[in-house]
Amino acid sequence: MAWEPFRDFIPEDERNCFIAAYSKRLTSSDADVQIEAAKRWTTWEMMTAHLLQNHENIKRGEDDKFSLAFARIENHYFINKGFLDSDSHLLDNVDKIRHIKSFIVQGRYDMCCPMMSAWDLHKAWPEAEFKVVPDAGHSANEVGVAAELVSANEKLKGMLKK
Template structure:
């Protein structure tokens, strides 16, 4: 399929800083685009991935004042890979601190994958602070979604990758791979952590794109942020992302007055479309776009097109 919209050209921040949010954590933040323009906060995935320069390009820099930040333990935030005082609700509180730092009364919330989870949690906690939501690759942190990646589901689509993921753990521990990986990712031996992180990230990253991208998979597995990503993700997954079962669906009524666009890949094997569909049923006011040839990542053409159109439209620009 052919799509018209692509990412905006690369931009650099006009301001950066470090915010001490307490509990021993200091958060990196940056602002891009035009000061005083329409405010938006971008929420990265993972949990644990950190922000990248390309993520700034999902917004027209002339129309948006864009805040990106590395969540606790991620990217340029310190201490790196720290799990203490690192929960969904800690990050929700950090977002409010950042909103106040920027001086915004309301802002648009834009997040994909784990960023969609965090965006929903924030909007349900502070609906009066959210002007719009743009969400991609919905992840609601239900047990069925956690099991999809770590027990059964994605394993049926990527049996070769699954064998390598499970095979990195001794057979006696394979009935609970999440716990087995968590033990290794919190081991005192850095070498044990690195090996577990490489196997964990390599498995997950194979599920992210419709077309194979071996270079991206290898960067996920062994890049500079690989241990932080895997450690924090396993920590969150082991605790169901600090959410009650189906909490985000049960509280969807709190979102009914917030305009929302959901962009979901039909062939997303990391966060399958069933979660986006369940959210749409609980929140009929939301606009759900299922991209027929889309996977999980925002850089896939159909996903990019849907996200850029949504961010343009909410800024008053024709799509």
């Protein structure tokens, strides 16, 4: 239900890289193409970000202005590989930040950022506190993820008081 509209907007010969294919359409000179691409991108994201679909968020994919801003920002970030030198930049440079008190919070059913990424980071950086939220997806707005993020911030705040 979510995947086909996202996929089918892109011609088969461009499906080897959806990020590039959507970038082309999100920056098209045709405003209608931009809006359609943005709506499909945003709806896909909103349909996959939560463990249990959040229908209010999914409706945001119908909003032209919101969808265009959301999809362009996210796609730009992906096109530029998060503005990092390589896919393994954080893992390759973890020694530079190892001394910083840190937390890794991962939703067990995150479809946007696979568990393996968080697990690999945790293995490379065991000093960082690692929490897997068993009943969450990707969104920081999910109850369990939000609770872990608040908990992490409270621990950091407590360090300031010492």
